[in-house]
Amino acid sequence: MARKKGSKRAKVRTRLKNKFTNAARGVYTAFKEESTLIVYLIAIIIAIGLGIWVKLDVISWSIIILTIGVLLGFEFLNTSIENFVDLLSFEYDIKVKKIKDICAAASIINAILSVVIGFLIYLPPLIEKISDMVGV
Incomplete structure (x- = not known):
């Protein structure tokens, strides 16, 4: 049986479209459920x-x-791991708490380092811009 010429390309296009649709749904869900992401969005x-x-x-x-x-990647990963662990554990478990605490630590370390990087990049041009405005 002969294949249609465009069928493989159409399947690839459909799979690609589905991947982007699923990813967009994931972004929407994460922003809806994780208030930290809203704070990050404002900072961004x-x-x-x-x-x-x-x-x-x-x-x-x-x-x-x-x-x-x-x-953002760290925060999405942290959120997904927390949701996954919640799915597996129906009652309080010290191991679950450890997993969630370690994930939260990774996210907060990343956030702190992002602020440090921001200061390193923004401070010199910001000082220069303000000096020019003041006329120093």
């Missing part, structure tokens, strides 16, 4: 606006974008 919007205002260079933008991606 401020970081982007500040970067535009101080006119960050390409390397700095690359580091900021990578830092944002890692920060």
Whole structure:
């Protein structure tokens, strides 16, 4: 039996569309259920606006974008692990608590490092911009 010429391409396109649809649903669910992500989103919007205002260079933008991606990735991973552990455990378990605490620690360390990276990147151009405005 002969295959239709476009059928394999159509299947690939459908699978790709499904992957993006599932990922978008996951992003929506994570933002709906995890209030920390809303705080991160506000911080990301401020970081982007500040970067535009101080006119960050390409390397700095690359580091900021990578830092944002890692920060969000960690938080999504933390949220999914917590949900998975909750699914497996119906009552309090010290091992479950350990898993959740370690995941939370990874997320908070990542958030703190993201703030440090932000200071390292934004502080010099911000000081320069403010000095120019004040006329120092």
